[in-house]
Amino acid sequence: MELGAVLEAVEGRTGPEAVERVLARYNEENQAIFRFDPADEDKRKKLCEGILNILEKDAETSCQVACLEALRILSRDKKVLVPVTTKRNMQILMRLAKLDATEDPLERVSEFPVIVEALKCLCNIIFNSVVAQKLSLELNLAAMLCNLLEKCKDQELVDDIKCFVLRLLFLLSLLHTDIRSQLRQELQGVQVLTQALERSLNVKWTEEYKAAEDHDRPLSLQETDCVIEALKALFNVTLDSWNVHSEKESHQFRYMAAILRHCLLTTGPTEDKTEELHSNAINLLSNVPVSCLDVLISPSSQEETDIKYNGMNMGAIQILLDFMEKRIDKGSSYREGLTPVLSLLTECCRTHRNIRKFIKAQVLPPLRDVSNRPEVGTTVRNKLVRLMTHVDLGVKQIAAEFLFVLCKERVDSLLKYTGYGNAAGLLAARGLLAGGRGDHWYSDDEDTDTEEYKSAKPNINLITGHLEEPMPNPMDEMTEEQKEYEAMKLVNMFDKLSRDELIKPMGVRPDGTMAPLEEAVSQYQTNKQESSDSD
Secondary structure, eight states: OOHHHHHHIIIIISOHHHHHHHHHHHHHHHTTOOOOOGGGHHHHHHHHHHHHHHHHSOOOHHHHHHHHHHHHHHTTSGGGOTTTOSHHHHHHHHHHTTOSSOOOOOOOGGGHHHHHHHHHHHHHHHHHOHHHHHHHHHTTHHHHHHHHHHHTTTOTTOHHHHHHHHHHHHHHHHHOHHHHHHHHHTSOHHHHHHHHHHHHHTOOEEETTEEOOOTTOOOOHHHHHHHHHHHHHHHHHTTTOOOOOSHHHHHHHHHHHHHHHHHHTOOOSSHHHHHHHHHHHHHHHTTSOGGGGGGGSEEOOSOTTOOEETTEEOHHHHHHHHHHHHHHHHOSOHHHHTHHHHHHHHHHHHHOHHHHHHHHHHHSOOOOOOSSOTTSSSSHHHHHHHHTTOSSHHHHHHHHHHHHHHTTTBHHHHHHHHOHHHHHHHHHHHTOTTOOBOSSOOOOOOOOOOHHHHHHGGGEETTTTEEOOOOOOTTTTOOHHHHHHHHHHHHHHHHHHHHTTSOOOEEEOTTSOEEEHHHHHHHHHHHHHHHHHHO
8 A cells, every 4th residue: 555645544634434444454564564665764754743643632442553553563664763752752652551650450451452552662662762762761661561560460361461561671671771770679670570470370389489380281372472571571680680688689589480490390382482481481590599599499299290309309400401402402502592501500500419419410420331432422411522612612611611510520520521632621721730629619429430431441541531442552663763763853843833833832830720831841840949948
């Protein structure tokens, strides 16, 4: 439909019914349009102004919905938002979305489509306009949204409204740091959003931090979308919350973690939606102080479906492990898709002994067959060891750190499972090339080697980490002169490479860190001299 005809109808040259009919046709033809003709930019700006003039007056509900749908389509174009993003126009949309400070309940169901469409328009406008983001703070939009969210409590047929309120809170907390701070400090956003998440998941509590599990009922698509929006908004509001100072804050985060445990044990309508749901729950768990994550496990019940370890229900931890392996198997976007769950599991293992022991039994079971290199195979250990030499520095660091923590930060234990070659990067970064263990304290329970490993251990190549058949020594048949000749030949080759600055010989300092060879040797000689002097 010609834009000129739509503009003519909206500017008042036809009646309200004709406006509604013309806009309905325009909406139907353009609902999937996201790129617009630059030549019609001025007409689209005038059309936005005309639509807002109609919305300012009291029009029929069906006409308001048609106007808002058209405005939502037009607001996809950033260039036409200049006339839209004024205080007057934002207030018009806020009034239609029932964003006010009153306590009046949402009673007229016939108005719900208008509220939803007005919220959709605000989402588009705030996402695409910096001016609108600044006006949102001035108009106290976040407080109005929290008030509307409270009105949706115990109300039927408001899932769409709740979903777009949560999406708008997510956008505001993402795009404006002052609004994020306002939500966290003034509006009790963590508590408000956590309660919204709890209601969306329909959590039923059996104990203080334990929810009843309902494996038979997956969430509907609408419920899943609401939960995901709440998780995203909470993620923004809880950024930098790793340090809990009060008992009240600790309770709030433990309560949140218990809801997130329930979320991990819940499924969506499709496999993709379930993965998206769990991904956002994991992102939020990464913001929860690690001391509050003990609620992810609980004393196991008698149900056969429980995954038990040491009398604890490990169902949520198993979901995290399965999610991690699925993301590894995808083979792409490791930084965005894999590092959050690996970081979460690493911190859980570092702090909570039962979680670490359960995960180690899954990831690093006692070694029996060492005929293959650690990175070769299809087990979770093989996949993680391959990541230790990944091209992305962040990915390989967190994969190595995870395995190191599972080994209680003991170098000898890590090398047993990975080989020195795969672990060299981590050990160099931690100053542990000479052996030893990390700074964190762990329980003293010892690992036990299998008989198969003990018998193979003398023939295991420490660099590659696997069993190798004894190789003949090529120097056995050489004379002393030949050995000396080959040694000098090797020295000369290294010397030439070093002088040409193609390589830089390195050594290990007494503290286990890497340094240029001359410096490392000098430090060793100095230490030896000091030791002999003290004797």
